[in-house]
Amino acid sequence: MTRAALALATLGYRVKEMxxxxxxxxxxxxxxxxxxxxxxxxxDPLTAPVGSLTCAC
Structure with missing residues (x-):
């Protein structure tokens, strides 16, 4: 996936690798x-606990 993100970024797309x-x-x-x-x-409360702070990304 890192290579895919790099290829898309090179084409001018904004990318995030999660x-x-x-x-x-x-x-x-x-x-x-x-x-x-x-x-x-x-x-899923195991990956994003309900009621937790968010970054508003």
Missing amino acids: IGGIEYRIREGFPIEGVTGVSRRAA
């Missing part, structure tokens, strides 16, 4: 865009 990849992005409740549109799951 530790844990797509699995943790989904488990932390971030929206995911797929072929059926944008979906979002509730945050």
